[in-house]
Amino acid sequence: MVSQVTSKYLKSSYRALSLLNQPCLTVAQIKQIQSHLIISGTIADPFAAGKLVGLFTLSFQSNLSHAFDLFCLLPHRSTYVWNTMIKAFAEKNEPTRATSLYREMMKNGFLPNNYTFSFVLRACADLSELYLGLVCHAQAIKLGWEGYDFVQNGLIHLYATCDCTDLARKLFDISSNRDVITWTALINGYAKAGQVVIARQLFDQMPEKNVVSWSAMITGYVQVGLFKEALELFNDMMITGFRPNHAGIVSVLSACAFLGALDQGRWIHAYIEKNRMELDTVLGTTLVDMYAKCGCVKMSRRVFEEMPCRDVFAYTCLISGLSNHGQSANAIELFMRMNDEGIKPNEVTLMCILSACSRVGLVKEGLRIFESMSTVYGIEPGLKHYGCLIDLLGSAGMLEEAKQVARKMPMEPDSYVLGALLNACRVHGDVNLGKEMVERLTERSLDHSGVYVLLSNIYASVNRWDHVEKVRKGMEENKVKKVPGCSLIEVDGMVCEFVAGDRSHVLMEEIELLSIGIDKHLKSRCFDEDDITAEQDYLEHIANE
Template sequence: MRERNILPNKFTYPFVLKACAGVGDLNLGKSVHGSVVKFGFGGDVNVQNTLVHMYCCCRGGEGGVEFARKVFDEMCRSDSVSWSAMIGGYVRAGRSSDAISLFREMQIKGVCPDEITMVSVLSACTGLGALELGKWVESYVEKERLQKNVELSNALVDMFAKCGDADRAINLFRSMKERNIVSWTSVIGGLAMHGRGGEAVAVFEEMVRSGVAPDDVAFIGLLSACSHSGLVDKGRKYFDSMRKNFGIVPKIEHYGCMVDMLCRAGHIKEALEFVQEMPIDPNPVVWRTLINACRAHGELELGEKITRQLIRNEPMHESNYVLLSNIYAKMSDWEKKTWIRAAMDMKGMKKIPGSTMIELDNEIYEFVAGDKSHEQSKEIYEMVDEMGREIKKAGYIPTTSEVLLDIDDEDKEDALNRHSEKLAIAFALLNTPPGTPIRIVKNLRVCDDCHCATKFISKIYNREIVVRDRNRFHHFKNGLCSCRDFW
């Protein structure tokens, strides 16, 4: 079109920018943006909205979301589409807190959100584990009589499931007048996260009976459910049925679920044989699953061998070095552990710090291990010490093997007491009425010691404590956990 000297107009650019978003080419998008300015369409609201969308869809260069926000802030006249595009961009970039902040700003400015906005806001609530905020969004949808289409209903089901209220998710699902495959997979995946494998299997079978053909995502949820509930035989059966009964060729994610299931059940050798016989090359995630299982089940030499090979294949991936460092710590080989950490420092690698988020009065608070940045730090640490004394009286024994440092047991206990989960729980005990549930979200897998300690805390303080970690939910109540110590 340009080669033929046909001038673009304000209707041309939204289509071209959507094409740039489709291919995710940030530099190409910037070039088109330059053309927008050159031909004088930079102030058109539809063009600006598409620019925001385009930048949010492009991940390269200096970061598309920042360019999107710059365009958004410079808009003279923004509408609900503009706000929805920017909020959705933050969600896709994993910046859920920014999405919620922008939504609140949208409300202050008096801009009415639509169903698309609310789907993005619910996704942000899901990312943060912000159940109370998610409930508020649901009530807002009802109050404003927004159209509860299947996409919005699915987002609500997914939010409740992933924010810890699986029963509410199921009730919502049952009340839906229209369902699609996403509706079913949201429930199956949600039940899997809560360790309710038998129910997830039942919903899957109901879906098949109702005439809805499962897709590859449904099988990921189903196999995860089998994995988190120790249903090894059922998992094997469903994996075999993918190709045989439904014509679905298993992807790497399905093979990963199978490896995870075998590893959780302690079948390390079978898992290794399964990986070696896979018809597709195992990815690093599969190998890391196997390595973690080797460490958990005492197959340390095998874990070391696999990790060293993984480092040769991925020399710049920091988690591989962390895995090897943890194996050496488990072996009490502090010299090799120190050498690995030094190698990481030389390469400029940093271990992802463990953090825990908690929602209180619609605000999100985040803690890291040893955190003293909170204004209530003094009271929080006093409560942590009190918790430690009380659970010890009840029979708790610190799992000092979780501290991968060459220090004495007393210092290891002190390090365990400063874990982010315990700080968040102490904060909740200080700031919520007795008997109310506590909900926290951990960015990594919950450690053995925090899992054990939280069981005692739930009983001593008479609290239900719901923990969402990287893999699943743990519902602690009266000294027991819903995972039955299988996670």
């Protein structure tokens, strides 16, 4: 009788173990297997327990809570089980729990292996926890695991992430088996540190590239403001035959936004739709921002409405775009909708909505929002918010009230605040207050060219031309140089840059002749509404010639 019962349990145990290798199991099915293992006593087998924990962690329906509860109840734990749980936390964006579990593993007397170190080092990189990473490095050397590929790549990624590019480079140079992950980790580190020249040199030397390495280099260019280079590299990647990933598309859309490269941005949007990429909050917000900065507010709003989930960043981007393109009323309406949906604004959102109020002269609404920052939203106003408030009051001609705000601020006003007050002086021709603001800016060594130009314009607005001349001479004596104006235009997918005073363009003579022709024609004619079409035809005729 006993042998029959034993045989029954063994068969049940064997069946449960065989089920552990079945693909695409649901959480309910995995829990049934767990019941079989508990009843048969096979749960005490470290291998079976490890496989079971692994199934729970891999299930997309699981949030790791059940897996961790099971892990804590296991009578026997192997290094494999510890690794499985640490890996799960590291890969499911819970690096703090991964490092905590690693410390507990060491306290319980379990020695880590090369897999343990690769998971823990990833968690350390996500947390930028350099000290624990150094401890892991020392332990890897002591236990003889430093030379393994996973460990070396993890260490290079950690040091590169923590801005220790020298340490990362030393490990890279002594590495005997560099793969694409090794190269990409170092490139990413140099790019993050702003050393894009070295990053590009390494990128060009790579024996083999993948989409991650391309995206890392594109992102590096965007981070340091080299947007044209980012677009050029993205086009090279597409020509080479690589399909961009999520990170690469987000970065290149940011470059399009800053350059105003609308055609390129539209192409990428079409690529997203064609490949049915998920319009998550990051990708959706980047598209909203790109269209808004390129002046396509309708498309920006359309993408916003198509997003399945909208957060504070998506709302802020659209509010900013609406405000910057003369749709302040719509921006305020969107802000109210945001509140109705229970999404709490952040500092940037409030700054954008205050700017929107300033543009349409809604002084009472702007003051109400400013006062509600700390009482309703729990955000203490910063210098930028005070600057927006002063701009709001100054634009409405309430210069004395704006001046009182600047005086009663809980912090020292900076160039943004004083500049807002100075600009209000220019609009309303208050020479004395404008001169006072310039003196205060000069005391803070913030007397850049823009300040002098504003003061000069204030004097010019009240016909004090002798004072205008003095300001200009003062600029020359103090060797203050005005930053030249710059404009960008996209033609046939190429972004062209024009800087005031720059004559290096290959078609400079043709550009000058065209501008002279347009200028003469405009001076010789007075337009009414019926002449607009004819004038456009004439300009096209000149351009064709």
